[in-house]
Amino acid sequence: MTVSNSIKIFRTVQQVRQWRQHCLLNRETVGFIPTMGALHDGHCTLVNQSLKDNDRTVVSIFVNPSQFAPHEDLDAYPRTVDTDMKLLSQKFVSKPVDAVFIPKITEMYPSGITLDVANQRGAFVTVHGCSEQLEGVTRPQFFRGVATVVTKLLNIVTPDRVYFGQKDAQQCVVIKNLVRDLLINTEVKVLPTLREQNGLAMSSRNAYLSDSTKQESAVIYQGLTAGATFYEQQKDNGAGKVSSAEILDKIKKVYTSNKDFEVEYIAVSHPETLDDLEYVVPGTGAIISTAVRVPKEDGSGVARLIDNVVLV
Ligand SMILES: Nc1ncnc2c1ncn2[C@@H]1O[C@H](COP(=O)(O)OP(=O)(O)OP(=O)(O)O)[C@@H](O)[C@H]1O
Numbered sequence: 001m002t003v004s005n006s007i008k009i010f011r012t013v014q015q016v017r018q019w020r021q022h023c024l025l026n027r028e029t030v031g032f033i034p035t036m037g038a039l040h041d042g043h044c045t046l047v048n049q050s051l052k053d054n055d056r057t058v059v060s061i062f063v064n065p066s067q068f069a070p071h072e073d074l075d076a077y078p079r080t081v082d083t084d085m086k087l088l089s090q091k092f093v094s095k096p097v098d099a100v101f102i103p104k105i106t107e108m109y110p111s112g113i114t115l116d117v118a119n120q121r122g123a124f125v126t127v128h129g130c131s132e133q134l135e136g137v138t139r140p141q142f143f144r145g146v147a148t149v150v151t152k153l154l155n156i157v158t159p160d161r162v163y164f165g166q167k168d169a170q171q172c173v174v175i176k177n178l179v180r181d182l183l184i185n186t187e188v189k190v191l192p193t194l195r196e197q198n199g200l201a202m203s204s205r206n207a208y209l210s211d212s213t214k215q216e217s218a219v220i221y222q223g224l225t226a227g228a229t230f231y232e233q234q235k236d237n238g239a240g241k242v243s244s245a246e247i248l249d250k251i252k253k254v255y256t257s258n259k260d261f262e263v264e265y266i267a268v269s270h271p272e273t274l275d276d277l278e279y280v281v282p283g284t285g286a287i288i289s290t291a292v293r294v295p296k297e298d299g300s301g302v303a304r305l306i307d308n309v310v311l312v
């Protein structure tokens with residue numbers, strides 16, 4: 001166990017468990033933020049909330065292979081541990097995070113792992129619902145991989161509270177389901193999406209984009225906002241329910257303005273089950289979510305950006 005600027009860096013499960021045991025003996029609550037690194041201000045809002053809510057805060061940085069399909073960007077995914085550590089030591093002036101867990105793949109997957117979607121050795125936690133919708137259509141391995149790694153991480157850290165971002169809305173639903181279904185004694189907190197000034201959701205994958213594409217990608221949130229504004233207007237006019245087709249229409253009109261972007265899906269879904277909704281009923285609300293493929297700066301293909309807005 002090494003200490004850097006008072007932040008403990010753990011590489012093994014055993015080290016985290018010892019530390020957690022210590023917190024328990026001292027009756028200290030623990031907040032946990034799982035990440036894949038390449039930290040940005042969106043991650044920092046999760047960390048800040050944990051620092052406020054808990055006596056101790058631990059962040060994990062682990063690019064989890066089992067949630068990537070073989071053709072996805074596992075190798076290219078930004079790995080910036082040194083910068084991440086600087087940010088975690090400098091950004092939070094009142095109180096730094098207590099610990100960072102940076103395991104190797106073998107530490108997290110002691111029986112090995114294969115990335116073959118049909119036979120995912122090592123990724124075995126399935127969560128009912130959600131896996132065949134939205135993100136699950138294009139990334140069938142994603143939810144099994146996320147559910148597996150988050151279960152492992154929660155088993156290791158056993159935090160009082162765990163923090164996720166609304167940007168990954170479907171992931172949040174999957175994790176809430178798994179915490180409930182596997183009777184895990186941790187409170188799941190979901191915090192709002194932090195955005196760039198132009199509205200683009202902050203994301204580690206934004207590092208793939210040129211400045212001009214980042215500017216143009218503002219259209220993603222503009223479209224979602226057009227849908228949300230239409231919904232609010234209908235609601236204000238006293239509509240008992242609002243047609244999803246009409247909401248989608250407003251969004252699509254905005255999206256046609258950019259021909260280089262390929263819209264993978266736009267969906268109006270139930271906020272808890274993520275089932276497709278024909279109508280949105282005020283009070284129950286909905287999530288409008290989207291995935292858009294935009295050109296990468298280095299010409300090596302496309303980056304897949306996801307975003308969503310919540311209707312109430
Ligand atoms: N803009 C944001 N606002 C709030 N939370 C965020 C934001 N971006 C990511 N998070 C949350 O941070 C946690 C760790 O996410 P991750 O490390 O995958 O970063 P990311 O920016 O989502 O990366 P990616 O580009 O791979 O989607 C997740 O719970 C995620 O939802």
Ligand SMILES: CC(C)(CO)[C@@H](O)C(=O)[O-]
Pocket residue numbers: 034035036062064067146149150168171
């Ligand atoms: C939750 C998570 C850390 C699991 O690898 C990842 O999916 C992420 O960063 O959103």
Ligand code: BAL
Pocket residue numbers: 036067168
């Ligand atoms: N933040 C989601 C992680 C992923 O896209 O793999």
